[in-house]
Amino acid sequence: MAGGDERRAAGAPETASMKNLARLLSMLGAEDRATPAEHKFWKTQPVTQPGDSEALPQGVIQPNVPPEQVRAAPLPLPADFAWATVDLDDEVQLREVYDLLTHHYVEDDDATMRFKYSPAFLRWVLRHPGFDKSWHVGVRVKSSGKLVAFIAGIPQELRVRTQSLQVTEINFLCVHKRLRSKRLAPVLIQEVTRRCNMSGIFQAIYTAGQVIPTPMSCTRYYHRTLDAAKLLDIGFSAVPRGMSREDHIARFALPTTTRTEGLREMQAADVPAVGRLLRRYLARFDMAPRFTDAEVRHMFAPTNEERVTWCYVVERDGRITDFVSYYSLPSSVLNHDTHDTLSAAYLFYYATEAAFDAPPAPRDTPDAPSPYERAVAAGDAPWQRTECSRLSPAEAADERGVAPWHTESAAQKSALKTRLQELISDVLVLAQQHGFDVVNCLSGMDNALFASDLKFGPGDGFLRFYLFNWRVAPIAGGLGGRAGEDDLDPAHDTPHPHPPSQWGSGNGVVMV
Structure with a gap:
């Protein structure tokens, strides 16, 4: 899938495996493709609806209510099933979630690719600081106790333009493939909503590849080949017409060492400095999370568990000036004689003082x-x-006095672009050293400033962002640089002084 548009422009056919990966990525955050019935469900929910007047007030759609006004009992399930709260502190139950997601969460149409979420990854994501066990919702078969459906809520403080609120990040909606006809997905969504409401949370953020009512931001997947030979061997890329295999592989060659002076792995002692830099950097965006130092420690500081994230800082004269991270999410490659795994690194959060005219x-x-x-x-x-x-x-x-991303001067953007290209170039080197085959990212944050120059190829997958019970004017997701993207961008008509594709994006949220 890496460089898909570039290959097609050169006349090379897209491989079936590439298309499978594209479908896999486009389905992230969704149990299945959208159907008219699903749209009928969303029309009953407090979300922005197609055709809503722009004159409607921004912000909450339905007000918060005390728990005694929240439905006391979950909706009924089919007779053979029962609700469950999944305890992720129990290794057996954590393994059940892992097994369910491994075999049933996101899979391409031809069943040739599947994401491989490790137990360590799930523990890292779902046991976020302040997590509520009741938000880990399962459905079990009464007779056997088998876990056949799951959905999770993850606590987050989200700033949407000038308003900040406590929300739930909804993720890992999964139903056993044999039970898709039972229409469990809408009931799971209603149950996790009910439980969040009982806990006092009435807003949520979630993503999906498909269009449901109503996306407020849209981003595109980009992919940077690292191991070109392997991707050719397993059919995930093709040599462009008129180019030799050797020349194709050489195009993606990287230096053997990093070049940024002061770059090193992040340590636990760096948490306060990284937290301060990250909060300041994310304050530039129209929408972004607000991380406490405790969250920064959980998300980015190294642990003794199986490694999930790789995090680096640049230290100059005793001061942290830059931070960058990525996480590992491999995919199984099914029915291949030699390779069984595509090792993918996903660019995560980053921050740099280069975005500002002066240090804090x-x-x-x-x-x-x-x-x-x-x-x-x-x-x-x-x-x-x-x-x-x-x-x-x-x-x-730490966020005080930060100007919005779209008001930054051309000189600021130029300095930011140069620095990000330096940092992400080193990320590619480090990811290759750690055995990754490809680095993926979205067009959100400031990724549009470096993606093309660093040979990230635009993929066919899109990830759309949604807010539950919160109405907001669309937020630019870094689209606009390729043919047809304007039609996909909810923020296409949102006025900005510069094209989002050249100026970055207003979406500072990165969801796994």
Whole structure:
């Protein structure tokens, strides 16, 4: 799939395996392809609907309510099934989720590719700081206890333009392939919604490859070949017409060592500095998460478990000036004589001082309890804390005075582009050294500033972002640089002083 449009422009046919990978990626975040029945379901939910007037107020669609006004019992299931809360602290139950996702979560139409989420990966994602066990929802067969469906909610503080709120990130919606006709997916969504509402959370963010009511941002997958010979051997790429195999492989050659002075692996002691840099960098976007230092430690600091993320910093004169990370999500390659795994690295969060005209000013805000902690101490109920930030005053001060991404000067964008190209070039070298075959990314964040120059090829997969119970004007996802993309971009008519494809994006959310 890497470089798919480039190959087609050169006249080379896209391989069947490439198309399977494209379908696999385009299905991320979705149990199955959209159907009229699914659209009928979404028309009953508090989401932006097609044709909604632009005059409708931005923000909450249905107000929060106390738990006594939330449905007390889940919707009924077919007679042979029962609801369950999956305890991921129990290794047996964690393995059940792993087995269900391995065989039934996301698979291409021809059953030749399948994502391989490891137990360590699931533990890392689903046991996010502040996680609620009740948001790990399962369906079991009554007679055997077998887990046959799952959906998860992950806590997140999300800023949408000037408004911040506590939300649930919905992920890993999965139903056993033999039970797809039971229409369990809408019931799973309603049950995790009910449980989140009982916990005082009434907004959510989720992604899907398909179009359902109504995407507020759209991003495209990009792929950078690392092991060109392997991808040719297993049919995931093809040599362009008029080019030899050797020349094709040589096109993707990388240096043997990194070039950025001061680049090193992130350590636990770097968490405060990385947290401060990342909060400042993400404050530039129209939509982005707000990470506490505790979340930065969980997501990026190394552990003794099976490795999931690779995280690096650049240190200059005792100061962290840059941060970059990626995570591992391999795919099984089925029915191949030699290779059984495609090792893929996915670009994750990054940040650099190059986005700013000057380094941050010294902190002048003493640390103190966060607004959320103060609300708890004051006795406010969970459903009254939606807009209370979990960032401490000192952490929130890191975002102070940051200008929006689309107001940055041409000189700032040029400096940012140059620095990101340097950093991501080194990421490619490091990922190759660690045995990855390809590096994937979306067109969100500032990825459009470096993707083409670093030989990331545009793929056929798109990932759309949705907000539940929150109406917002569309947010640019970095589309617009290729034919036909404008028609796919919900933010196409959103005014910006520069084309999003050249200026970056307003979407600072990266979901696994």
